[in-house]
Structures are given as C-alpha cells and as structure tokens.
Amino acid sequence: MLKTKAGKLAELLRGKSRSSFGRNVNAVRKRILQSLKSDTKILLRSQLFDATWYLRRYPDVAAARLDPLTHYVRHGAREGRNPNPLFDGDWYLDSYPDVAAAGINPLVHYAQYGDLEGRDPHPSFSTRYYLEQNPDVATSGLNALAHFLLAGTGAGRRAFHPNAHYSKHVLKESQQLAIELPDIIQHIETMLFRPMFRVFIDGRDDAARAGTLASVKRQVYGGWSIGDLDWSRERTALEADDAGYIICLRVGDVLNERALYEFANAVNADPMADIVYGDEDFLENGVTRARPFYKPDWSPDTLESLNYLESTACVSAAIAAVAWSDARGSYDFMLRATEAASRVVHVRSIVCHRRRSADDPASMEDNAADIRALTGRLMRTGRTGSVTPAIEGYACYDVTVKSSTPLVSVIIPTAGQVAEINGRRVDLITNCIDSIERVSSYKNLEFVIVDNGDLGGDRCAALRARGCKFITFTEKKFNVSKKLNLGASIASGEMLLLLNDDIEPHAADWIERLLEHFEKPHVGVVGAKLLYPDMTLQHVGVATNQGNPEHLRRMHPADDRGYFFSSCTARDFSAVTGACMMARADVYRRVGGYTEALAISYNDVDFCFKIREAGLTAVFAPRAQLIHFESQSRSPVLDLAESEYFHARWAHMLTSDPYYNEESLEVLPGSFEVKHNPRWL
Template sequence: MAAPRFSILTPVYNTPAGVLEKMLASVETQDYGSWELCLYDDASTEPHVREILAAAAARDARIRVEFAERNSGIVGASNGALAMAGGEFIALLDHDDLLHPDALGHVSAAIDGAPDVDYLYTDEDKITASGQHRDPFFKPDWSPERMRTQMYTCHLSVLRRSVVEEVGGFDPEFEGSQDWDLVLKVTERARRVIHVPRILYHWRMLETSAAAGGEAVKPYAFEAGKRAVQAHCDRTGLQAEVERDPIDPGILHLQPRLKSEPLVSIVIPTAGQRRDVRFEEVVLVVHCVRSILEDSSYENLEIVVVYGEATPPEVLEELREIGGERLRLVPYEGKFNFSAKINLGAVRSRGEHLLLLNDDIEVRTEDWIERMVMYSEQEGVGAVGGKLLWGDGRLQHVGVAFDAGRPGHYHRGFAEDYKGYSNYTLIARNCLAVTGACLMTRRSVFDQLGGLSMSFPVNFNDVDYCLKAYKEGLRIVYDPDLIMYHFESSSRDPEVKEWELNLLQDRWLAMTMNDPFGNPALTHGLPRISSYVSWVKRRPGPLWKRQRRRFEPTR
C-alpha cells in the first residue's frame, strides 16, 4: 500500500475519555483521506485510554497505536510517534485538540501549489470546555523575526518528514517547547514555508493545558522556549542574547551582543528649522545630533548632515562644535528632495551601514544603534526600523502596513503601552516597510537597490525602498525594543499628494494589495467578528474583500 501524504503525530497520556473521542473523530471525519494517525500512548494509567485507542485502531486501518511500557514525557512520546510515521509530511496534533474537518484538504492543496514546501502552518482558535470557540489567532505569512520572539505558528504545524529526521526529530533538551525548537531547526534549512490563512485547528482550553493555564501550568515550557531560541541564534550567527519578557511569558526579547562595531553612517537631511520641543524652542538638527552623541552607547559612528541652502550659518557652526571629528557637513542645493539628500549623504559617507534619520528624532533607547546593527548584519535583512513615539508618548510608528495597496501606520496615536492584536506592537517581526525617519540598511544593499528613488521627493521614498528590498528577497524588520521620539513632519509638508500614492500603487499594487504580514480576516490590524464566524463554519466562505482606510505619511 502506498504511503500516505500525512502522518498525524499524537502523543497520548491520560486523556479524558470524551476529549479523546472527539480528537479521534476530528481526524476520522477529514474530507481528505490520505493520512495515517500515529498514536503513541505514553504509559497512561487510566484504563479507558487503552480501550478507546484499541477500538479506534480496530475500526480504521489508518489509525495505528503503540503502547509504551514506561512514561518518557512529551518529547519521548513525540519521537515514538515520529518513529511510526511513513507519510511524506507529519502533522502535529495534541491529544486533547481538534482538527477542522477540511484541515488536511486545505494543507494538501497548498502543497500541490508549492511542491518544494517543507513547512506549513495554519490559523487557529481555542475551544472551551463547553465547546465554545474563542480567541482566534489570524497569523501573518512566514516571519523569521517574529518566530524568534513569539511561537506564533504553533497549530496546525505540518513539516516534511525527511527534514524533521535530518534535524534529529524532537530534542529532549527543550522539553515543553520541543515544537518551537523543531520548527526553528526545520525552517533554518527549509526551501519554502507556507501559511494557510484559515482556522484549521482548535486548541482545547483545559486546566492542564497551556492554552488555559499558561505559565502556571507549564513554567518549564517557557524557559525551554527561551533556550530553544538562544540555540537558534547561536546556530545562525545572530549576535543576540535571548531574554524573557518580565510581564508576558509568551514574549521574548533579543538583546544585542555584538562582537564588533562596524562603522555606521547616520545621514540626516535638514534645513536648520526651529520648533518647540517640550515647551522649549530648539534647532531640531542640533537637538538631534546632541541626543545621538550624548544618549547613544555605540561608539563607531559618523554623522553626515546634508543641509539645504536655507540653513543658518550659526546652526552649522553649532553642529561643528557639538559633532567634532564625527561630523561631516554636506551642502545641498536645490528644491527640497528627501531622496536626493539621502543619496548625496550616502555617497559622502564611509560606513558599512547607513542609518537614515530625520532631524526631528530624539534618542530614547541607549543601545538603539546596536539593536539595528544586530539585524542589519544579517544577510537576509534589507532594512531595520523601530518604535517611534510622538513627543507626548503616543505611538507614531510600529512598522508600515498595507490595506489594499494603501500604506499607513496601525495604532497611530494609541498609548505607548497598547499591545495591539496578538502583541503586535511588542514583538519583533517582519513587515513590508518601515519609516525612513529611522531606518538602517547595509551599504551594499543600498547600492544594489540604487538608493532612494528620485521619483518620490517627499513621501513614500522609504516605502518604495523597502519594497524594492522585499522584492529582492530581503526581510524588513521592526524592533519594538528600539524606541525613539519623533517630532513628526517638522521639516516638510505633512500632506500626501494623490499623485504620490498613485505612483506608489502603479509600482507596487500587485505586491501590496494583500499584505503578507496581515491576514484576510484582519482590518486595521484587528479581527472582524464576521470573518471569524465564517472561518469556523464547517465550510469556510471566500476571502473577504479588503476595506479601504485612511492613510498618512510614512515618515
């Protein structure tokens, strides 16, 4: 008999009878038939478990059962189920959870469309003891940076069996977070990762499960997750130390641990404008440069100020006094053009990394440059940005998102401590663009992409740059632990012109119509109730149309 496409791995231990029966039924009623269910009982002490498993195996030859003589824990049981598998792919199903009836069919269709895929994951929700569905998790497409700070792919995970075996299966060193460790190892070598944006897995909320009890139930699992991510960073050369969030056990943070400090060129365009900052009039560029030099821990930097013809001479003199040998002043002639100023500054700079910075920025995070270099040093990264706050502390930028090709800032004007959906503002993640008000990119990438497009003199030059990088297969990174103040649009007209949006969409609408780091069920970064009701139906409806929304300047 030909091997099935899917081997569903389910370690079992003392599962309540009704819950176990429902789990089995969710597999047996799958519309897609090429599967086997590998049940590995980890020496359950409740007699009903053996009876139910034996009966299931007797009624369906695709259900295979092994009974362990002694308990070996979740990793041992998972590896026991893996050893039983003969399918091309393995799907991970906990003994108390449920598959959507169409789960394997949708995943199989995704594989048919991308035969080289090595890892797939779906959306999920939770199911209460009374059978109510709640807490839908509508996920983005593959985001390596997010995966390091949040185990967001979770359920349903489907992995190519040959790759799982290559990495050694489930590692007992990471008991409790063995799935996170396995996915990290597999995706380090995966040819392709695919997200199926449908709720195809229902995670049951029992008192003994992490879905309901969190860290109180499985404290060891969260510590194991931290160690798994640290091991991943060490394997991949990411110069970071992993720390747990002091409040939310499901969030990790990466602290930079650079082995060296490559030269960073901070390019600041200015016209020497004045503005009130916290009730005191300041020259913005002077305030910005002073903040960089006084509040940054990074040493190996140069500051390249590209100044317009209207810049007062006394401002330049004050900059020389503050900046000393680290400062380079570059004159710019002509009408304001942010792209032209940045490109000129890049030509006149010497750094391995370019840091584009508005003159209305103030440093808040001391190691902000280290944080950017930590990511920018990675070959797969094209641009890095952080969390920007207005002067009163409200959110201004947490990455640029798209709705139907229109760029904008989710949660703009919200309180700084606003978490967003699924901790959107608190976790490192990938997005299609970050603002040019504070953006780092490697010089080699900047040269490869041709710098900023002169077609965008004021708005969207940063977005266009990031989209060029993304098109080349490079990731755009948002780091929530890099926090800066942004006294926004002090040096330019804040209004976005219609022709600017039209030009951006002429170039990039095909790529941005459906933001890969959003989800069809989200609007403005938040779930729509109607979409959730549709996804959990027996037959999910078609993808919902995107809603138009207001957009703002990205810088």
C-alpha cells in the same frame, strides 16, 4: 416719468420683501450660531472630543492652526471626520437613519441620547456590553464611551464582547463548508498528489486526547494515521518515506474539519512546499471558537519571537527527519525544521482550534523549554546572545544578540528649523544630535547632515566642530529622496541609519537593537518603535491595506502588546517608516537607494519594497525606541503624481499584504482587530 400707483405699490412690496428676507436670513444665521454654540458646550461637557487625536488624524486642521473642536462642530462632522478613535460618524448615521433624518451632529446625538438608548458609536464599541460589564460607570457621570476613553483603556476594560465579530466569521465558515463539501470531495478524488499525513498527539490527558483524536477522524480528507508523541523521550528517527507530512498536535487541540484538505490542496498547488501552516483560533471554555490568530506569511524573524507555527503546521517527512530526533519540544522542532526547509507556505484559513491560545499566559516549564530552543537556534546560526520573555509569564521572547560594532553613518536631512515642542523652542537638528550623543550607548557613529544651505554659519561651525559631515542640497524643489541619497554618497559607514531631525532616542541601546538583526543575513532593513511625545504609538510597523501604506495600531498606548505581541516583539512587516530605518550600505546602493521620483510621498515604503524584491526582509525592532515629534520639520502632503508612480510600480505587491490579513482584520485604521463586516459576509 411719473410712476403709477401700481408701480409704487410693487416697489414698496419688493422693498418689504427684501427687508423681510434679510431679517429671516439674520434669524436663521443666529439660530445656526446658537446651535453651534450649544453643540460645542455639549461636547465639552461630554469629554467625547479628543482634540489631540483630531489634530493628528487630520493634519490639514493642525496646519491651518484651527481650533479642533470648533472645526469639528462647524465642518468636520459634515465632512465625515471623526472626533475620537472610537466614534465613526458615518457609521453611526448609517446605523441609525433616524439620526441622519434629524440632521443632528452624530456625536452630539450620542452624547445626549445615544448612550442612554444603548446605541453604539463604532463597530468596535458596544455601549450595552460596556455598561453591563462595568456597573460603576453609571456613577462616574460619564457616558459609556467617554468612560472607556478616559479610564477604561488604562484599566484594561473591554470595549465590546471580544467574540462579537468573530462569531460572524465562524457562522459563515460553517455555511461555506456545507455548500462546498461536494466540490471538495470531488477535488480530493482528482488530486494529482494525495499526500499522507501522520498526526502525532503530545500529552497524557485522556479526555482531551479523545477530542483531538475525534477531530482527526472527522477530516474531509482521508489520508491520515495517528501516533503518540512525548518530546521528553528519545524518538526513533523518521524515515523520509514514512509519511508525506507530519503534524504535531498538543493534546486538546482540535483540527478544523477541512484542515488536512487545506494542507493537501496547498501541497498540490506548490509541490516544493516543505512546510505548510495555517491560522488558528482558541476554544473558549473548550467549546466556543474565539480569539482568531490570522497569521503572517512566512516570517523568519517573527518565529524568533514566538512559536507562531506550532500545531497549525505540517512538515514534509524529509525535513522532519532532519529535526525530529534532536528536538525537545514543539518550538525546538519548528525552529530546526524551518532551518532545513527551502519553502514555507501559509494557508489563509483557520486549520486548528487550540486548547491554549498563543497569547495566553505560559507555564514556567513552557518558558524554559522555549528559551532553550531559541538559545539553541542562536548557537546553530553562529550568534551570541541571550533570550528572555518579552513579557514576563508569556510565550513571547526578546532575543538580544551581541553584534559587531561597525561604523554607523547617521544620515539626517534637515531644513534647519526651530520648532516649538511642549512649550519650548527647539533647534531640531542640534537637538537631534545632542540627544543621540547624550543618550546612546553606541559610539561608533558619524553624522552626515544634508542641509539646504541655510543653516547659518554659527550652527554649521558648531556642528562641524563636533565632527559632523555636511553636504548641501541645492535644488529649489524639495526632494527628501535626493537628500538621503546625497547623504549616502559621502557616508563612510558599513551601516546607514536614516533619521528625521525631529527625533530623540528613548532607549540607550536603540542602535544596538537595530544592529543585532543584521547578524541574520536575510534581513535587509530594520525600523524602530516610534512614540509621540505623549507616549502613544506612532510606528510599530507598516502594512499595505487597500493598496495604501498604513501605520498599524497608531496612537495606542506605549505599552500596547499588539495583536499576538505584534507591538512588543520583533516581527516582519511589509515596510517600516523612513523616520528611523537602518540598512547595510552595500544593500542600499545595490537596490538604488531611495527612488528620486518619489520626492515626498511613499519613498520609504518604496525602498522597503525594493529590499523585499531583492529577497530580504523588513523587520520591526520594538526595543529600539525613540520619541518622534512627526512633521515638525515639514507639513505632511500627498503628491498625486507620486501616488500614481508608486501604485503603478508596485501593483503586484499591493494587492495583498503578506503580513496583514485585510480580508479578516480591520483596515483604515489597521488595528489588527477582527473585521466587523468582512467583505465575504
């Protein structure tokens, strides 16, 4: 059938339209590719993209062997992924809607324009503040954030005004007190028990004493009296009925207006409380509240690293009477009091504004007094050891204890992999055992290798010849919990040391520094300090934030002090990583070992929770240091069914971490930094 002229014309137009559309698509594609190339060049010049950090933060990119910068430019920015630890793309777009409206890659915008315009890349980095404090940055050729990441962190420069976020908390607190004061007064009048507080002031600075005295007189709770204190003199014994509770303040310390009310409220809520303590901050220049110390709940192992209670605690007169006359300082008094106490309660409220912050340099006299106090603690608890400052000139301490030398069974599950590490081919299981035997000073060890039956005859024979025990995991489906329990079933040691095969010791005495904590009967599990090969932190304790386990201060420098020495002193945490953890064999078996329903995910945290449920503590030991190649032996994955099991099993323990205040401190990542936007603001 012949086509009409109209039909032919329509066909031609359709063909022309398809051809034009194709040309348009090609043109758009070309512009997109040019834009992506341009963005890549801009980010390369800016030095704002941290490829190593990106691959660690997003292991799926590493597992796919994708170029990290290309992935970020093409996909990552749109997916809300971040290019370095101090650039938050979603936050940047929310803060600057004009950038979002323009559809620009947020990091490219910051690199080209945002820095010059004084925009901030992250709630914890202030561009204007950094440039004002560091005028030399302008001559470096780098923008503010790039300079901080490449040079500023190592030089100890600040990313933002240290009090910028906390000032919001202080403002809100004062507003809340004004609103709640009538209810507080009414509550005090109806309290079933109205304890008396005897406040002792230590020090002879009359001007500073006046400020401390005035703060006691401003208390909204009226049941108090005041006395003087001199730790260097003999004190008359306290009678149990002299006062309900006593408080020892250093001269210049200022009680928050609601401090005694908070203590009285806590005692009414928990009449068995022997000691109640709260949080604190620092009076900068004697006036401005700064550097808050949001403390953990009762942490006996933390107390042996620093006196985190001090002026923020009230002690029942009955307990104080036991410690009072023999104590020769605040630390000594608190150590003795906690030894006699049955119940120690933490109030999550700032109750004291300190003249000297707990992380300030300490005098030689204070160091000497603290060391005497801790040495006395060792003697009273039947331990032999020594005490030295963990950081010279600061009031934080490393307590080294001579422990027994039990047989330690090192249980290593392995897939028998050979991995590439720093350009060299490494047989992981052989390297792990070689490095332990070569580096470690502790020798009473047995190695228990849990393989999959595929190590090969030569490797097995070589390891057996060195005394290694073997047990084979025969199931097809991977289950690290079953592998660890298999290893424990043939272990002869009094102590079990669970260890990944992608690990090398970094300190000769690492095993001794794990063992020494078991001289304390309340300790259930101890974890090590793990470093990446580039000497940044991989593990210094695990918190549960927003219901999920999280490694704290990950990728900070190896010498990071942490939050009030959290990275460099022994401390209690909710959990420690299973990549290197030690437990008593009898305790391991008593709690059922690792939960085999958790084949892949959460099993180490679950084990720590079972330990804590049994009334024991999980301790981080910073002097036990190892290098961890992390997931060289297996790609990290999350099993959703296991996540459901874990959250259902431990819902009662996931609502609030007792050792990390997620209401006031940042989460995801858990950095111990003051939250820039707390939920109650």
